[in-house]
Amino acid sequence: MKKFIAFFAVSILLFVGSGCNKDPFFTEEPELTLKSANVPIPLKGEICMVSNDDRLDVHYGNPDGPVIAAIDLSRTAWLTGNMNHTGKLNEQSFMTGREGAYLDATAFSQGKIIIVATYDARIVAANGDYLDIVSEIEIDATDSSHRIISGEYIVTGGIGKYKNVTGKGTLNGVLPCWDVEGTLKYIN
Numbered sequence: 001m002k003k004f005i006a007f008f009a010v011s012i013l014l015f016v017g018s019g020c021n022k023d024p025f026f027t028e029e030p031e032l033t034l035k036s037a038n039v040p041i042p043l044k045g046e047i048c049m050v051s052n053d054d055r056l057d058v059h060y061g062n063p064d065g066p067v068i069a070a071i072d073l074s075r076t077a078w079l080t081g082n083m084n085h086t087g088k089l090n091e092q093s094f095m096t097g098r099e100g101a102y103l104d105a106t107a108f109s110q111g112k113i114i115i116v117a118t119y120d121a122r123i124v125a126a127n128g129d130y131l132d133i134v135s136e137i138e139i140d141a142t143d144s145s146h147r148i149i150s151g152e153y154i155v156t157g158g159i160g161k162y163k164n165v166t167g168k169g170t171l172n173g174v175l176p177c178w179d180v181e182g183t184l185k186y187i188n
Helices: 002-020 105-109
Strands: 041-051 055-060 067-074 076-083 094-097 114-124 130-140 148-158 165-174 177-186
Touching (some): 041 165, 055 114, 076 114, 130 165
Antiparallel strands (some): 076 094, 114 130, 130 148, 148 165, 165 177
16 A cells, blocks of 8 residues: 555656656647648638629620620629638628620530639628638539539638738539638748
8 A cells, every 4th residue: 555655646746746847748838820830721611692783794705805785794792601711701791793704705606605704702701800812713604594603712811810811722513602612821
C-alpha cells in the first residue's frame, strides 16, 4: 500500500508541478488557424436566386452583337442559401449582371441555346461580413424547363472576417439554384 501511495503522489507531482517544467509538451502553444496558415480553405454550399423584373439584354454571337428580343436574363437577383464559411446567407446577398451577355453562336448552330454572362455578387454572411465575387457563367436553356447553370467564380475581396481573402471555384446546378465548390485563401 505504501508503494501505491508513493507512486500516486509522484504521479500527481509530475502533472500538477508541470508549471515549472519548460518541456514543450507541458507548455501552451498558440493555436494555429487556417486563416493565418496561408493555405487554401475549402468552400462549399448552395445558393439560390430570387429573380426580379429587372432584365439584362442578350446579344447574338458576342457581347457587341445584335440584341435578341426573345431572350433576356435577370439583371439583378437576391440570393439565399448556405455555405460552410458564411452560414445562412444574409438577406442582403445579391448579384448583378454585367452588360454584354450573349448567345453562343456555335452552340446555336448545333441546336443548343447557351447564354454566356458575367455577374458580380456580394455574399453576405449571417454576421454581416461579406465576400465579393465575379462569376463567368453559361446557362444551357435548350430545355426551358430545365435550365442548367455552370461556371467559375473568383473571390475578389471582402470585409470583416473576409478582409484580405481571395479564392476561386466552380458553380453547377439547375436554375434557380446551384452548388458552389472552391477554396478561400487569406493573404497576409
